[in-house]
Structure formats: C-alpha cells, structure tokens
Amino acid sequence: MKRLIVKPLMLFILAVAGFQLNGFGATPKALRIALAQVDIISSAGDFKAAVVKENITPKVPKQLLGYGARLSEGILDSIYHQILILDDGDSKFALVSTDICVLSPATYDKVAKLVEKKFGIARSNFWWSVTHTHSAPEVGAPGLPEAFMGERYQHPIDTNYTDLVIDKLLDGIEKGIQQLAPASLGVGWGHSSANINRRARDIDDVAFLGMNPDGAVDRRIGILKIVHKEDHRLMATVANYAIHGTVLGGQNLLISGDGPGVVAKYVEEKSGAPMLFINGAAGNLAPIYSVYPDARSGRMNMLRRLLGDKIIMASKEILNYEDQVSFSASEMDFLTPMKEGLKWPEALNEYIVDEKETAKTIKVPVRFLNINDKIGIWASPLELFCEISNEVRERSPFPYTFYYGYTNGWLGYMLTEEEWEYKGYEPTVSPFVPNAATRFGETVLSYLESEMKSK
Structure with a gap:
C-alpha cells in the first residue's frame, strides 16, 4: 500500500508556503509549491x-x-x-x-x-x-x-x-x-x-x-x-x-x-x-x-x-491512467457437496474434504484482486455459466468487476440450477450438485462486499 511520507523538511516547506494544516489560508501559488514538494517526497513504491x-x-x-x-x-x-x-x-x-x-x-x-x-x-x-x-x-x-x-x-x-x-x-x-x-x-x-x-x-x-x-x-x-x-x-x-x-x-x-x-x-x-x-x-x-x-x-x-x-x-477510449497503483490479492475456498457417484482422482485430493465415509465436499479455490479499490477481479478454476458472473458484476461494489475463468486449474462446469433441468452435455461433466451455483455467486458477492472492500 502507498503511504504519504511526512518528514520535517516537508512540514517546513508547508509552513513557509503559508499552508495552514488547521485552515485554508494558503495562496494558490503557495499551495502549488507545497503540493509539488509533497509529490516529490511521497513517491514511495511507484507502479x-x-x-x-x-x-x-x-x-x-x-x-x-x-x-x-x-x-x-x-x-x-x-x-x-x-x-x-x-x-x-x-x-x-x-x-x-x-x-x-x-x-x-x-x-x-x-x-x-x-x-x-x-x-x-x-x-x-x-x-x-x-x-x-x-x-x-x-x-x-x-x-x-x-x-x-x-x-x-x-x-x-x-x-x-x-x-x-x-x-x-x-x-x-x-x-x-x-x-x-x-x-x-x-x-x-x-x-x-x-x-x-x-x-x-x-x-x-x-x-x-x-x-x-x-x-x-x-x-x-x-x-x-x-x-x-x-x-x-x-x-x-x-x-x-x-x-x-x-x-x-x-x-x-x-x-x-x-x-x-x-x-x-x-x-x-x-x-x-x-x-x-x-x-x-x-x-x-x-x-x-x-x-x-x-x-x-x-x-x-x-x-x-x-x-x-x-x-x-x-x-x-481509455483516457485516464493511474501511476500510483496499489493491489491486494487474496483467496477463499468455496465448499460444496460433490455429485453422487463421481470417482474423484487421487491427484486432486487436496480439493476435497471428507465429511463422512460416503459424503464428500469439493473445495473450489477462488482468487480475488483489488486494484485501487476500484477494480475487483475474481477468478476460479471453473467453466462457469455466464448468468452467475453477470449477476456478480451487476451487484458488485466495484465499478469494474471482471471474472477470470479457467484460472489455476479446471474443476468442471458449474451451471445454474435452472439449466440442470434441460440436461445436455454440461451436467455430465460437472462434479457439483444443482444448487451449487446460487450459493457460489452469493458467497463471491459477500466476499467482494466485505473482505475485499474492508481491505
């Protein structure tokens, strides 16, 4: 994260310029001088x-x-x-x-x-x-x-x-x-x-x-x-x-x-x-x-x-650029029941949780990237149906919300509960239960609104 570095020299410059920390008594010229000095001294961690x-x-x-x-x-x-x-x-x-x-x-x-x-x-x-x-x-x-x-x-x-x-x-x-x-x-x-x-x-x-x-x-x-x-x-x-x-x-x-x-x-x-x-x-x-x-x-x-x-x-059409960029990456695991009858590969045992002898839970890793508290990017190793990411984007607190699919692996299709009714190819290559997508979308939104924004 970028921090404003305030040193004694800066305080002296501000005082000489007539900039009052407790008021608004600086002249435009003095203010420009003061801000120029602040910009020079606070350039910690340029992008x-x-x-x-x-x-x-x-x-x-x-x-x-x-x-x-x-x-x-x-x-x-x-x-x-x-x-x-x-x-x-x-x-x-x-x-x-x-x-x-x-x-x-x-x-x-x-x-x-x-x-x-x-x-x-x-x-x-x-x-x-x-x-x-x-x-x-x-x-x-x-x-x-x-x-x-x-x-x-x-x-x-x-x-x-x-x-x-x-x-x-x-x-x-x-x-x-x-x-x-x-x-x-x-x-x-x-x-x-x-x-x-x-x-x-x-x-x-x-x-x-x-x-x-x-x-x-x-x-x-x-x-x-x-x-x-x-x-x-x-x-x-x-x-x-x-x-x-x-x-x-x-x-x-x-x-x-x-x-x-x-x-x-x-x-x-x-x-x-x-x-x-x-x-x-x-x-x-x-x-x-x-x-x-x-x-x-x-x-x-x-x-x-x-x-x-x-x-x-x-x-x-992009005309505005920022050279002071701060980002924060994080990860959460979404837990959801595995579809019955699926033989899970042993090489991916890190991505399941055994709750009972017969019931298993899939652990879907979801990544997040907060850039300047304006861009919220989330990613998962899924073939996600677009309705899910569309809703997350529509309700996200970030003005720019992007979903990166097929990222950090592949854990199958996740389709909406409605689409399970129409059968077809995608349900046959999904390890999830039909209601997983609804809970997945809500969990991602909750993370964007709370953990991501609070950071």
Whole structure:
C-alpha cells in the first residue's frame, strides 16, 4: 500500500508556503509549491510493469486436448504464454495467459510452488489462466477430465512437453521481473457480439450443443491497459471476454490458438504491444462460428473484426491512467457437496474434504484482486455459466468487476440450477450438485462486499 511520507523538511516547506494544516489560508501559488514538494517526497513504491511473450509451439506431433483424443498433424498458428508482471512497490503479481485448453489444479500447484521458491511471488499473487483453445496440446496430468472422459486419456502423459511449457513460463516470469519499468494503468469496458449461448433446445426441451440466440449471454469486454509512465507507449493490453475456443472442431488436426489466439495476434499487430486474452464465464458461450473442420470454413479470421476491433476501440477510449497503483490479492475456498457417484482422482485430493465415509465436499479455490479499490477481479478454476458472473458484476461494489475463468486449474462446469433441468452435455461433466451455483455467486458477492472492500 502507498503511504504519504511526512518528514520535517516537508512540514517546513508547508509552513513557509503559508499552508495552514488547521485552515485554508494558503495562496494558490503557495499551495502549488507545497503540493509539488509533497509529490516529490511521497513517491514511495511507484507502479511498474512488464510483459513477456514465450512461444510454446511444439516441433513434433502432440496429443490435442478438446474433443476426442487425436494427434496433431501440423501447425496452423503458434501458441504462447503471455506473461504480465505487476509491481506496486510492496509486492509482485504475475498473470499468465496460455494458449491451451484446460489445466489440472495439481499442475498449477506444482508450478505455483516453483514460482514462490524461485521469485518470492506468493501463491495468491500467481494466476495462471488458459484461453481454452481446443486445438492445443495436453499439458500435465489430465486431472478431473479423466473422471468424466477417461477414454480420451489412454495414452501416456507427455512429460517432455509439460516440462517445456513450465520452463518457458518460469523463464518468462524471470525476464518480466528483470524488465519491470515505470507504468500507468487504465481500465475500461468494451462490447462484442462474437459469442452466442450454445445450449440449444428443441421442443423436447433437452439441451444440446448448438446455438441458442435466446439464451443468456455476456458480451462485455473488460479491458486493462498498461502504458509506459514516461513515454506513454502501450506496454500491454489485457482483454477479458467469455467465449469457447471452438471455432475449430474435432476434425481439425492442426495446432492453433483458435479464436482467442487469432484475436491476440491481431490486436498485437494493430496496437504494437502484446495482448493477454483472459477468458470469462464461457461455460455456455460459443463463438458465433463454431466447430468447423478448418479455419477457412469456420471464418476464424472474422473474429479479428468481431472481437479484435472491439478490443482496440475500447482500449482507445481509455483516457485516464493511474501511476500510483496499489493491489491486494487474496483467496477463499468455496465448499460444496460433490455429485453422487463421481470417482474423484487421487491427484486432486487436496480439493476435497471428507465429511463422512460416503459424503464428500469439493473445495473450489477462488482468487480475488483489488486494484485501487476500484477494480475487483475474481477468478476460479471453473467453466462457469455466464448468468452467475453477470449477476456478480451487476451487484458488485466495484465499478469494474471482471471474472477470470479457467484460472489455476479446471474443476468442471458449474451451471445454474435452472439449466440442470434441460440436461445436455454440461451436467455430465460437472462434479457439483444443482444448487451449487446460487450459493457460489452469493458467497463471491459477500466476499467482494466485505473482505475485499474492508481491505
């Protein structure tokens, strides 16, 4: 936190300037002199930032994650870690966006320990988010997906590629810390119609993966913009938008960042600085062009106009920046009963609590980041339905409230109680009971309103 440093010299300057601490007797000129001196002396912990981009595209065929098990046959576009390091003078924060589908919480835990040991960045200050492209290689052990879709994981874990991904991430964080420079932070909103509700229903009211124009949707874009404090050049953009990385379907065998990757590349080309794509509550949201056999038939480049241009437009509308930035990260565990009949992976035993011999409770870690008491960001390892994050944002005490999904692991889908009635794919890959989402949203709101604001 930033503190005003009051020294005897400052008090002398204020007195000479005619500024009375108990009244309003200073002349405008004297007041300007006094405030100038205060600004010079109180510059404790100026905000710094850096962004690093690391290529993690494999050079040989890999098992792709998303849809059925399949081996890649080439590369459509490169995939990356995009790493943002923030420093408010008291602590450092690392936000990573990686072009992969999902990540086991156990893999996150392993890397978080390395990050803390090597760089002194606390676990609560290290957020690893994935873009959810369905055309990138597997990383680490499967985790919870194996409990639902074991047939996809009959092959051995690719430890070599996992090690490469982890090494590149650690290298990127190290470079970012070395490259920290004085920065300013801007925040804003954008809007894009690039997504659509994917819980389609016919007259039988049974949901299937398709398009539902009448379904719930979240088309807000949450923007963080980092500029250099001295020359005001753009250093990085963070764009938060909810959309599945499924322009390409299971027939595609080329490695790709899918829609999020295309958008990040386009925004970087147009703006001159890297962009971190952070997915949102995309559990029931697909791109409007979805599940095509190749990028051309799926019109994947259309996302440059539909989403990329909207991010650029929203970024340009941000005119106010703050160079005195203070942030506070924290974590809570949301406890909820496990769905009956689910065989929980032993590797994730840290994420369950045994209450009885037959009843288990899932422990969902939720992260929070308070920036200048104006920006409230929360994150979880879930495929959350958008209605939940929409309501949290609507009722949040923070004027800018962003939800970062697919962050620090994957613990399945969390859908609204109403949507359980329509069955379909998502309930089959959810470890939760139907009323979990209502309690989850209320718990998050309570934390935002009390613990976050009180800090």
